[in-house]
Amino acid sequence: MSRSSEISAEHVTSSAKSRRRTVLKAGGTLLLSVFTSLPARAAQIMAVRVWPAEDYTRVTLENDTNLKTSHFIIKDPERLVVDIEGLELNPTLKQLVAKIQSNDPYIKQVRVGQNRPNVVRLVFDLKEEVNPQVFTLAPVGEYKHRLIFDLYPVNPVDPIAALINKGEWLREKPAESLPPLASAGPEPKPAPAVPPVSGLPSVPPVQVQPELRAPKAEDNDKEEASRPATLTRMITIVLDPGHGGEDPGALGRGGSKEKDVVLDIAKRLKAKIESQPNMRVMLTRDGDFFVPLHTRVQKARKVQADLFVSIHADAWIEPTARGSSVFVLSEKGASSTAARWLANKENAADLIGGVNIKSHDRQLASVLLDLSTTAQINDSLKLGKAVLAEIGGINRLHKRAVEQAGFAVLKAPDIPSILIETAFISNPEEESKLTDDKYQDQMANAVLRGIQKYFARNPPLAKNRMT
Structure with a gap:
């Protein structure tokens, strides 16, 4: 090939490449303009x-x-x-x-x-x-x-005011010479709305150990001074049905939800406790709505509760897991791997139920939840053992001892607190129990008996209350 032919060929090749670049550039610009003009997809x-x-x-x-x-x-x-x-x-x-x-x-x-x-x-x-x-x-x-x-x-209702409005607070009776809890005194009649249940003992008003004070100088009557002082007061119990609202809790294979069955049990237990002449009850939730964990604790403290009982239904990946359990708080770590897993699951309720992180006072919540005392845990263990013994009479126990783990909802520093797993909702047989009126009633009776036995052995101290 001659020199002139080579130059001519190079010119043709260069021109072709230039034309291709122009076409590609134009096509790319057109394609970009088409995509740019398309509207963004709206959220669904x-x-x-x-x-x-x-x-x-x-x-x-x-x-x-x-x-x-x-x-x-x-x-x-x-x-x-x-x-x-x-x-x-x-x-x-x-x-x-x-x-x-x-x-x-x-x-x-x-x-x-x-x-x-x-x-x-x-x-x-x-x-x-x-x-x-x-x-x-x-x-x-x-x-x-x-x-x-x-x-x-903007103006929320005070929990004590709400109980007063419902006639569930000002039920105090004057101190009288009354038989102690464990004595065989005459049984008071239950409230008409709650018929007496066979095998469930009624509880006479609890005698309370008063706060001690030094005797005054003018107290010359030795007999009067040496007489043990007794008084009666209402015992306030807070029942905490777990989960609620956006947080359904554990789900049964038959379609039942933990949040529903535990609310049913809590309402039955509330009615039975209120049939006692010396007890009153507040629910942390009385309907299907979400309550953050630290708010549940705060509600109990606002009404100066004597006990806090959180009610749940257990679940596990295997449907064969079964039995009831009682848990209390632990300062030193969980008593078992399963207890730790369960506490982590329950503590995740705020993530599922949905807490507004921007408005959530983390500092206040952490202070509240870090004030738990050894005395509170010891009292909680006593309550837990009494309740677990009674529950064992109506259902198989998953563990025969009270377990411990870091449940956030049990961290009221001055209130004995327990968490009851009433049964495994993931077990088809126990799911059927949890939705059965008879079993719910038996569970409520068992918990009440456990509470009664706890107070028989551990009379509450007198408190300065607005009653």
């Missing part, structure tokens, strides 16, 4: 849920991605306005309107609309002034992303 609302309660009302929007929001309050009348970005109105979100019931304590109704492109507006018409907490939760367990609206009353 997958489920809407509403959890009304006297404590607060929670509204949950479950979605496939994290959502950005802004909100503000409008006065006269009270309204909460929430704008959600990156969202288009869909049929699932429209269902929220029908989810608001007339008995909701804080929401009259909700209006949902497309405020502008990619922005949905929710307007909550309120029944009273609220302190809203709007936050998001990352995916956990069976849940995807969640957008949460917690509507707390």
Whole structure:
């Protein structure tokens, strides 16, 4: 090939390469412009849920991605306005309107609309002034992303005031010469609403050991001074049905949920305890709503509880696991690997139920949960042994001794506290028991007997209370 031919060939090749680069560049620009013009995919609302309660009302929007929001309050009348970005109105979100019931304590109704492109507006018409907490939760367990609206009353009801309003607080009786708990005195009649149960002893009012004081100089009557002082007072017991609301707890193969069966048992136990003339009860939750772990402890302390009883249903990966258990707090670590695993599972309730991390006072919670004393644990062990012995009469025991682990809900520093695993909901046979009225009644009776025996051996000290 000649020199001129080589130059001509090189020119042709160079021109072809240049044309290809131009075509590729133009095609790439066109392709980029096409993708740039496509709108971003809107987030999808997958489920809407509403959890009304006297404590607060929670509204949950479950979605496939994290959502950005802004909100503000409008006065006269009270309204909460929430704008959600990156969202288009869909049929699932429209269902929220029908989810608001007339008995909701804080929401009259909700209006949902497309405020502008990619922005949905929710307007909550309120029944009273609220302190809203709007936050998001990352995916956990069976849940995807969640957008949460917690509507707390600006003026929450004091728990003691609530008990007074229900007639469940001012039931004190004047001190009289009464037989001690363990004596064979005449049995008081139970409340009409709770018929007497065969084999369940009634409890006369407990005699309380008063706080000691030095005798005054003018107390010259030696006989009077040497007479043991006795008085009676109401015993306050807090029952804590585990889980609730967004947190279903353990699930049975037959479809039952731990949060439901333990609430049923707690309500039965509450009625039986209230049939005693010297006991009153508060539930940490009386409906299907979520209560953070440290809030459960705080509720018990606010009413100056004498006992705290947390009620649960166990679960395990194998359906053959069965039996009832009783747990108390441990300062030195769990008494077994299974106890540690269970405590970690129960302590994860806040993650599943959903706590607003921004508003959660971690410092206060950590101080409260680190004040547990050896005395509290010792008293809890006594209570646990008494209850476990009674439960063993109606169901097989998973462990024959009270176990210990770091359960956050048992860390009230001044209240004997136990956690009862009533049975394994993951075991088909025991799941059937847990949903059976007869078994629930037997479990409530057994726990009450255990409480009675505990107080027979450990009379509570007198306290300065507003009763």
